[in-house]
Amino acid sequence: xxxxxxxxxxxxxGLIGFAALLLLLLLGRIAGISGIVxxxxxxxxxxxxxxxxxxxxxxxxxxxxxxxxxxxxxLAPQAPTGNSVTxxxxxxxxxxxxxxxxxxxxxxxxxxxxxxxKRSIVxxxxxxxxxxxxxxxxx
Amino acid sequence: MNSSTIKSGVVGLTTGxxxxxxxxxxxxxxxxxxxxxxxxxGSWDASLVLVMGGALMVSALGYFVKNKxxxxxxxxxxxxxxxxxxxxxxxxGSATFGIGxxxxxxxxxxxxxxxxxxxxxxxxxxxxxxxxxxxxxVLKKA
Numbered sequence: 685x686x687x688x689x690x691x692x693x694x695x696x697x698g699l700i701g702f703a704a705l706l707l708l709l710l711l712g713r714i715a716g717i718s719g720i721v722x723x724x725x726x727x728x729x730x731x732x733x734x735x736x737x738x739x740x741x742x743x744x745x746x747x748x749x750x751x752x753x754x755x756x757x758x759l760a761p762q763a764p765t766g767n768s769v770t771x772x773x774x775x776x777x778x779x780x781x782x783x784x785x786x787x788x789x790x791x792x793x794x795x796x797x798x799x800x801x802k803r804s805i806v807x808x809x810x811x812x813x814x815x816x817x818x819x820x821x822x823x
Numbered sequence: 824m825n826s827s828t829i830k831s832g833v834v835g836l837t838t839g840x841x842x843x844x845x846x847x848x849x850x851x852x853x854x855x856x857x858x859x860x861x862x863x864x865g866s867w868d869a870s871l872v873l874v875m876g877g878a879l880m881v882s883a884l885g886y887f888v889k890n891k892x893x894x895x896x897x898x899x900x901x902x903x904x905x906x907x908x909x910x911x912x913x914x915x916g917s918a919t920f921g922i923g924x925x926x927x928x929x930x931x932x933x934x935x936x937x938x939x940x941x942x943x944x945x946x947x948x949x950x951x952x953x954x955x956x957x958x959x960x961v962l963k964k965a
Contacts, residue, residue, distance in 0.1 A: 687859060689850065693870040696849025697877025703841035704878065705885030710834045712895035712902050715842060715882075717932035722956045733828045737835030742935060744836045748843015749852060749939045761852035763942035764927045775934075775948040777923025779955025782931055784963065785916020786904075789930040790842075792917070793875060798882035802907050810914055811921030812861075818925025819861040 692758070704795055711737060716791020717745070718782035781811070830897040843936045849874040852937050854928030861925055912963065923955075 704715035720738045728734060753760045764771060782788035785807055787796060792811075796804020850856045851874065859868035894900055924930050927948055929937070934952055937945050 687856065687866075687868045687870070689870045690873050692848050692850065693873035694877040696845045696847070696851070697874035697879075698881050699841055699845030699848065700874070701845075701878035701881025701885075703838040703845060704882040705888075706841070707834065707838040708882075708885045708889055708895070708901070708903075709892070710838075710896045710898070711831055712898045712900055714903060715838065717842075717930075717935065718956065721931060721935065721953070722960055725957055725960055733824070736828055737831040740832045740835035741839035741842075744839025744841075745843040745846075745932065745936050746939050748840050748845075749847040749936050751840065752844040752847035753940075756848065758848050759850060759853060761847065761933070761937035761940040761945075762854060763937075763944050764854045764929055764948055765944075766927060768944070768947055771927055771944055771948045772951045774923045774927035774929070775951025776955040776958075777919050777926070778930060778934070778948075779923075779952035779957075780959045781916045781918070781920025781923060781955070783916070783956045783959035784912050785918075785920055786913060788920060788932070789924075790932050794878045794882050798879045799886040799903070801904070803904075803909060803913055806909055807913055807917040810917040811924065814918045814921030815925035816861050816863055818922050819858055820864055822926065823858070823862055823865060 700790075700794065701798075704790075704798075707741075708795075713737070714791055714795045716787050716795055718779075718788040719786075719791050722783045785811075827897065834897060842932065843939075845878075846933050846936050851930075851933040854933075857928040857930075857933075858925075861928075916959070 707713050707715045720741055749761050752758050792804040792807040846852055859866050860871035934949050
């Protein structure tokens with residue numbers, strides 16, 4: 685465990701939780717990234733007024749690392765490793781699974797568990813298990 | 824554009840920014856670190872337990888406060904799911920998501936945030952992820 689970084693993990697996690705708290709108390713919304721992103725694909729009336737917060741959330745999400753890297757001494761986002769075929773398959777599985785399963789690490793793992801949703805607790809256990817199994821099989 | 828639309832935009836930008844800063848500080852945007860967390864029998868890095876723990880504690884405080892409010896500060900109602908039914912799509916989707924997460928070490932939030940320092944490999948992953956999301960959306964409607 686030579687790479688264990690407890691302080692930055694707690695601070696970073698706390699900020700993620702704080703973003704979820706603000707979004708909940710101010711807009712009444714769940715900070716689930718797969719939900720926020722996939723909702724942008726919906727055709728609906730008043731698309732702009734309904735989705736402006738989602739569009740700006742995504743823009744903020746992309747700007748976040750730039751702010752973090754320039755203000756604090758933190759590592760910039762790193763590129764994934766693996767060949768293109770693996771990354772395409774991984775991307776398809778992540779995108780499909782997160783939307784088909786109604787949430788990902790943020791929606792189920794953080795927002796769902798923190799309100800003790802039975803579905804989210806089960807979902808998080810399932811994706812943690814298959815992710816760990818996948819790493820065990822491929823590494 | 825009315826004032827509630829503008830307010831929702833300001834909240835969206837602020838919370839997205841905080842989320843992205845948090846992901847970067849926590850190094851969720853470093854796929855190797857995420858894979859080290861998932862590698863429980865190998866070079867296990869427990870940091871992500873604390874990322875999730877820290878996020879859960881603060882977010883849970885949000886739900887505690889929410890239960891004392893009749894409506895959100897800048898919106899008419901809380902939009903929080905209350906479905907408790909464990910159905911097949913939940914299990915199949917989550918299992919599938921986990922396999923992809925274990926292959927690349929990227930989940931949707933960090934993948935999108937990392938576009939700020941995009942590599943070709945990351946863009947390939949994100950485009951595939953968006954395609955996967957579209958397929959799931961179409962299937963769920965069918």
